[in-house]
Amino acid sequence: MAAFELARAWFLAGRRVDLRELATALGVSRATVHRWVGRRDQLLAEILWAETASVLDRVTSTGRGAAGIADTIGAFVRTVNASGAFRSFLRREPERALRLLTTQASLVQSRTIARLADLLAAERLSTPLPVADLAYLLVRIGESFIYTDMITGEEPDASKAHAAVTALLSANPPHPRETSTAS
Numbered sequence: 723m724a725a726f727e728l729a730r731a732w733f734l735a736g737r738r739v740d741l742r743e744l745a746t747a748l749g750v751s752r753a754t755v756h757r758w759v760g761r762r763d764q765l766l767a768e769i770l771w772a773e774t775a776s777v778l779d780r781v782t783s784t785g786r787g788a789a790g791i792a793d794t795i796g797a798f799v800r801t802v803n804a805s806g807a808f809r810s811f812l813r814r815e816p817e818r819a820l821r822l823l824t825t826q827a828s829l830v831q832s833r834t835i836a837r838l839a840d841l842l843a844a845e846r847l848s849t850p851l852p853v854a855d856l857a858y859l860l861v862r863i864g865e866s867f868i869y870t871d872m873i874t875g876e877e878p879d880a881s882k883a884h885a886a887v888t889a890l891l892s893a894n895p896p897h898p899r900e901t902s903t904a905s
Contacts, residue, residue, distance in 0.1 A: 724748060725758045730769050736810040739766060767822050770830045773808070777801045778837055787845060788891035791860070794841065796884030799864050803878045816872060824865055835861050847891065863887055 725748060729739045741762050745755040759765040781797035802808055812819045823830050839857035849856055867883035870876050 723758060725755055726765070726768065729759070729765055730772060733766075733769050733811065734773075734807045736807050738814060739769070741765070763818070763822060766818070767829050770822060771833055773805075774830055774834055775837070778834070782841065788847060788888070791841065791845060791847070791891055792884050792887040795860055795864050795887045796880050799867050799878070799883040800880035802868050803880055812869075812872065820869065820872070824869070831861060849891070859890070860887060863890070 725744060728747060729744055732739050732744075739762065741755050741759075742752055744759075745752040748755065759768075777798055778794075781801055782794050785793050822828060825831070835854070835857045838860050839853050842853045842857055842860075847856075851859065863886045864883055866873070867880060867886075868878055870878045
């Protein structure tokens with residue numbers, strides 16, 4: 723769809739996506755653009771998901787097991803942190819960015835969790851957490867090292883995300899306590 727592609731191009735160029743300007747550029751009314759792409763937040767979420775999916779497609783490791791998952795998360799965080807368009811969006815609209823990317827209502831987060839759950843299920847790792855919970859945790863680890871500058875003021879660092887995922891996935895799962903009965 724022309725509206726989505728133009729809006730995505732603007733986003734990637736570091737330009738603010740405005741529905742009124744989009745309508746003008748396409749030679750249609752703002753109401754028509756709303757029918758095509760929904761509200762601005764819906765359009766931005768779809769653009770962010772398209773970019774997220776594209777990055778995931780490029781960085782999904784050919785490695786196997788826990789090391790492959792850690793490589794994928796590390797490469798994803800590194801790629802996102804290096805994205806000028808993404809960083810520009812975070813600086814320009816930090817509250818909106820975090821709401822669209824990290825909240826319960828975020829389609830970006832829910833779709834990313836689903837993608838990671840599929841990747842984890844394919845790996846059949848032995849972990850103490852259900853796959854969906856582990857996928858959620860991995861997404862939150864990645865987010866922690868993408869939004870570090872907004873959370874703590876420190877520089878985002880993909881190597882820390884890689885290390886955290888490696889530590890999480892290589893840890894021995896806890897074993898239930900053996901109970902002994904007195905005779």
